[in-house]
Amino acid sequence: MDIRRIMETQSLLGAGKAKKPDVEPGVSFSNVIGQKREDREHERFQRQIAAIHEQGELLAESQTVESLAEYKQLIKDFMKDAVDAALRLEDKRGFNRRGRAKIYKIVEQVDQKLLALTDQVISGEASRLSLLDQVGEIRGLLVNVYV
Template sequence: MKVNQDIKSTIDPTKVQAHQRKGSTTSFQQTVSSEKQKLQESQLQQLLKDLTAQGEKVARFRSFQDLAKYKRMVRQFMDEAVQNGLSLEQSRSWSMNGDNRNLTLIKQVDEHLIQLTDDLLDEQKSTIDILDVIGEIKGLLLNLQV
């Protein structure tokens, strides 16, 4: 039996291309997901920056229009944060009496928004008190983001 040296081993080119595509697809998907995450983080940072400016406007002018816009912006920030994969953490606490409480960050933000509304309605509250509540809301939102 004679072995022919003229026979070339053929490799199916579609298999080679499919293997190359698979490697490039993985890196492409990683690149897209990392860019998407960067975009979402920058969007949240911009929302937080706008929220801070609106909070200062609420404290300075004390108008209900500004307060309503501030509340909408807080709601928008929380929606964006939750939709972009930032999870809400729930915790349980026990009081001295043995009572069980479930705490969530969203509820705390809502309570502070209600307090801000009450402070704005109370003409005797100083701007510093209003800014204090706005600062607490911003801190809670930063905790949500991280």
């Protein structure tokens, strides 16, 4: 009698059934790890873009050399990470030279925009609106790097 009750309880609870794994069949461990790494890089790039945007707002407001230096350092760190990620991606997937040339062209454009921004801040002739315009252009180029 007790045995029958135990067996009925187990059958209702699904005991004895094999659980299906949470991983899709055919997905390798290295693919899962690679996807997680890409997700973390994307989140880091998002945080860096947000920090650059905030510092750009501060730069437009204060127009000091210190805030300019911090802004340039944030962009330098972002560009270094983006170029390193692009080179890893190229090695991993075997992209052609055109993909890499695009990154370097954007890096060059960002550098030119930073030089123009630096000249405006140092000369003291920049209005808040023109600084915000240049900060927005630079932000657009940075977003284009990791898209």
